[in-house]
Amino acid sequence: MRRILLTTAVTGFALLAAAPAVLAAEKSIPIHAISANGTGMALGTIVAKDTPQGLLLTPDLKQIGQPAGPRGFHLHEKGDCGVAPGADGRPAPGMAAGGHYDPNKTGKHHGPHARDGHKGDLPPLVVNADGTATLPVVAPQLKVRDLVGKALMIHAGGDNYSDTPAPLGGGAGRVACGVIK
Numbered sequence: 001m002r003r004i005l006l007t008t009a010v011t012g013f014a015l016l017a018a019a020p021a022v023l024a025a026e027k028s029i030p031i032h033a034i035s036a037n038g039t040g041m042a043l044g045t046i047v048a049k050d051t052p053q054g055l056l057l058t059p060d061l062k063q064i065g066q067p068a069g070p071r072g073f074h075l076h077e078k079g080d081c082g083v084a085p086g087a088d089g090r091p092a093p094g095m096a097a098g099g100h101y102d103p104n105k106t107g108k109h110h111g112p113h114a115r116d117g118h119k120g121d122l123p124p125l126v127v128n129a130d131g132t133a134t135l136p137v138v139a140p141q142l143k144v145r146d147l148v149g150k151a152l153m154i155h156a157g158g159d160n161y162s163d164t165p166a167p168l169g170g171g172a173g174r175v176a177c178g179v180i181k
Helices: 002-023
Strands: 026-035 038-051 054-061 069-071 073-076 125-127 137-139 151-155 174-179
Touching (some): 026 151
Antiparallel strands (some): 038 054, 054 137, 069 125
């Protein structure tokens, strides 16, 4: 009996010790509308969770303010959703987040399944007819640990995962953003 209690206690302590690692494999990211005035209204959250297939991103977003359909969705290199100069030098929403997360410096926008492109290219975020976004997506090349200190960005347009005919998939302006801490 004493041996069983000791084994149970050791197992319990081992599980408790492992708990922070399990908890670290999931993050809730608050998403806000962004505009030329900076960060605005809270839109909801996106929960990021590690799975054997990759990073599962589950949005619970309300009133995105965009028409129904797919939107460009990316992990950007800096954890800042603020206004900064865009390509034309004028201040633009979300530009403080920098470019797509590209730790291997590929300089290529090829989508979430390509191994020779930006690691921050995500599957499209789908906006429903009622202005919400709830459809989960999987980013096969990312883990929760890759997100810390970066920003999730939602664009006004779709993404063709090419730099032709428009750079970075033609996703257009940045309309919503969340900093990952």
